Each structure stands twice: as C-alpha cells, then as structure tokens.
Amino acid sequence: MLKLNVKNETSRLRAVILGTAVNNGSVPKLEDCYDPKSREHVLSGTYPKEEDMILEMEAVAKVFNKYNVQVFRPTVILNCNQIFSRDIAFVIENKIIRANILPDREEEVKAIQHVWNQIEPEHRIILPEACHIEGGDIMPWNDYIFIGTYTGDDYPNFITARTNKEAVKAIQELFPNKKVKAFELRKSNTNAKENALHLDCCFQPLGKGKAILHKNGFLVEKEYNWLVDFFGKENIFEITKEEMYNMNSNVFSISEEVIISEQNFTRLNQWLRNEGFVVEEVPYAEIAKQEGLLRCSTLPLIRD
Template identity: 75%
Template sequence: MMQLHIVDETSPLKAVILGTAESCGPTPTPEEAYDPKSLEHILAGTYPNETDMTKEMEAFYNVFKKYGVKVFRPSVLKDCNQIFSRDIAFVIGDKLFHANILPDREREFEAIDHVLNKMDPSKVIRPPEEVHIEGGDVMPWKEYIFIGTYTGEDYPDFITARTNKAAVEYIKSQFPNKKVKSFELRKSNTNAKENALHLDCCFQPVGKDKAILHKNGFLVEEEYQWLVDYFGKENIFEITKDEMYNMFSNVFSISPEVIVSEKSFTRLNNWLREQGFTVEEIPYSEIAKQEGLLRCSTLPLIRA
C-alpha cells in the first residue's frame, strides 16, 4: 500500500505522476479553449503539436529518473490532452483529493486508476460537488496550506476561475490543525497577461525559505504583501508581467536543492544558481503555450 505524504512543495520527491502528451488530439477550436493563452496560439496557428510536446515531457521524465524518483504515467486516452496532471488531483498530508474539474476532464482522472489502486481507498477523497478546486491552486507549506481562489460575484463568468470559496472552507474542515490562507487571484478570459489561472501561475515557494512571486497576479495588495513579509523581500524573486505570462513561477522542485526549470528562463535560472540551487534546465516552451508548465504537469504523491 502506498503511503502518501506531502507537507510542502520542496522536500525530496520520492513518487510522482507525470502527465503525458501522447495522443493529445487535434488542435482545439477557439470555442474549445479553456484559457486565454491557448486561445491566442490557436488563433495564431502556433498551437503546439504532439511530437514536440512529447519530447518536452520525455526530457522532464529523464530528470526524474536521474534523481531516482518513482514516476507513474496516466493510461493514454485517445485524442485527450493529459499533460496537466496537477489539475485532476492533489495530495495534502496522506490524502489524495479528486479535483472537481471541468466536466469534460473527468476521464483524465479515470486514467490514473492503476495508481489509485495502490492507495488506501479511504485516503482517496472526492469533495462535495459545490467545492470547485484544482491542484494548481493548492500549496501545502509547513504549517500552512496556501490556496488561490476567486470569490467575486462574477465567478461563474470566468472559465479561468477554478477554485471557489466553498473549496477554501472545505480544506479548512479537512485540516483543522493547519492554517489555511487564501489569496484572491486576478482573472481574465481574454487577456493572458492579466490572468493568473492558478496560484502557481503567480507564486511558488522554492528551497526552504524562498519564493517566486508576481504582484499583479493578486487582486488584494495586502495578501501579496503578506507573502512578501512571510518570506522576506531579500528571499523573493519578483517576476514581470511577461515572465508571469511565460510561466516563470511554474518551475518544479525535486528537493530543497534541485529545481527543474525551462531553459529559456535565463534571469530566473541565474538567480536560482546565485542562491545555491542546482537548476536542471529542459525545453518546455511548447507546453507553455497552453498556460501550464512544469508544476502543472506533475502530481506529487510522496515527498520524504
């Protein structure tokens, strides 16, 4: 029986589900786009193809292998985009939560059945229907659980609003001993540079006490300021609007010392090395066109 264990974003990774780009289907129509960045590339004729994305994911897989991480992959569904495994489920503590995602993505969860079967069924939890939540909005960090949300009256109008108020209350009820801290995110269906799809699109902790952060992703300045005060200004890498759009905050930690990053993120990668991190650079710019990057493609199961 697999013992799930995730209490933060950076402890040494032991087991992970990495998505797959195999058989990801034809380029979607503009009407089928779930986010403004994908839409932009569909309309421009630059939407990524399966061959390129499969190569990028293999590069990521090889880094996991290098560090001895146990990697599971979803069963391949025909013509289905299964790259972003972070959307379909997430682990906090020793529980795996089945995200209530966009209904057309339900099959993606069924494609990880072979991994779920290794877990204690009582630890695999489906939140009630009114709880909307995706893994990109959820970050356990020591005594905290950070959650990105959007609670505006116009929540239903945003296909980019993925985690609601009910989700924040639900996670509080599941983890009474943790401090659940929520952050209102800026949403736009049409402008990718004004849209923080998930919390990990504008914030991510790295190492033991540092963070990557983008101010404009947060709707409430005090909430952004709370993170600056918590990590300390000198420990924060503040990214620009263009860098947020290119997903600079969506790198992935294999351990407190090792970070997987996109090879074109020169400014960030230099800063990380200056801080003493080992940076494993891989090509991931095609997948980035779908408003998701390295963290989005992973579903960590066990960290030491």
C-alpha cells in the same frame, strides 16, 4: 499500497505522476479552449505539436530518473490532453483529493485510476460537488495550506476561475490543524497577461526559504504583501508580467536544492544558481503555450 506524504513543495521527491502528451488530439476549436493563452496560439496558428510536447515531457522524465524518483504516467486516452496532471488531483499529507474540474475533463481522472487504486480507500477524498478546486491552486507549506481562489460575484463568468470559496472551507475542515490562507487571484478569459489561472502561475515557494512572486497576479495588495512579509523581501524573486506570461513561477522542486526549470528562463535560472540551487534545465516552451508548465504537469505523491 502507496503511503502518500506531501507536507510542502520542496522536500525530497520520491514518487510523482507526470502527465502525458501522447495522443493529445488535434488543435482545439476556439470555443473549446480553457484559457486565454491556448486561445491566442490557436488564433495565431502556433498551437503546440504533439511530437514536440512528447519530447519536452520525456526530458522531465529523464530528470526524475536521474534522481531516482518513481514516475507514474496516466493511461493514454485517445485524443485527450492529459498533460496537466496537477489539475486532476493533489496530495496533502497522506490524503489524495480529487479535483472537481471542468466536466469535459472527467476522462483524465479515470486515466490515473491505477494509481488511485494503490491508495488506502480512507485516504482518497472526493469533495462535494459545490466545491470547485484544482491542484494548481493548492500549495501545502508545512503548517500552512496556501490556496488560490476567486470569490467575485461574477465567478461563473470566468472559465479561468477554478477554485471557489466552498472548496477553501472544505479543505479547512479536512485539515483542521493547518492554517489555510486563501489568496484572491486576478482573472481574465481573454488576456493571458492579466490572468493568473492558478496560484502557481504567480507564486511558488522554493527551498532555502526563497519564493517566486508576481504582484499583479494578486487582486488584493495586502494578501500579496502578506507573502512578501512571510518569506522576506530579500528572499523573493519578483517576476515581470512577461515572465509570468511565460510561466516563470511554474518551476518544480525535486528537493530543497534541486529545481527543474525551463531552459529559456535566463534571468530566473541565473538567480537560482546564484542562490545555490542546482537547476535542471529542460525545454518546455511548447507546453507553456497552454498556460501551464512544470508544476502543472506533475502531481507529487511522496516526498520525504
């Protein structure tokens, strides 16, 4: 049995599910795109090729291997995009919570059944249907659980709104000892530069008390300011709209000191190194075209 343990984003990683780009399917039809960035690349004929994405994900697998992290992969489903394992489930403490995701993605959940079955049944949680939730919006941070949400009346109009207020309530009930802090995110179905698909598209806590933030991803300025005060202005790397669009906040921590980052994030990677982090650079620019990056394609199961 797997003894799950995830209390934050940065403790030493021991086991993870890494998505797969194998048998990813053809370029989606415009009406089947889940986010504005994928739409953009379908329209311009620059949608990523399967073989490029496979190479990118293998580069990440190699880094995990280097740090002796146990890596699980989803069962390959023919013609199915299974890159973003963070969307389908997430772990808080010793519980795995199945995401209530877009109905078209139900197959992806079945593909991690072999991992799900290794977890004690009482620690496998399926939330009520009214709770919409995806792992990219959920960040355990020690005493806190940070959640990205959207509670506007026009919620049903946004395919980019993935976590609702019912889900926030359900998480608070599941973890009564945690402080659940929700943040309203800016949503757009059509403009990727004005859309924070998930909380990890505009915010990411790092080791050593640091964090990456993008102000415009937050709808409510005082919620953004709360994070600035929480981490301290001097500890924050504020990314530009262009960097947010390229997913600079979506890096992934193997430990307090080691971060996997995209090789083109020049400004960020330099800052991380100046702050004393070890930066493991990988190519991930093709995967980024689907509005997801390193955090989105990993599902941590065990951290020390």
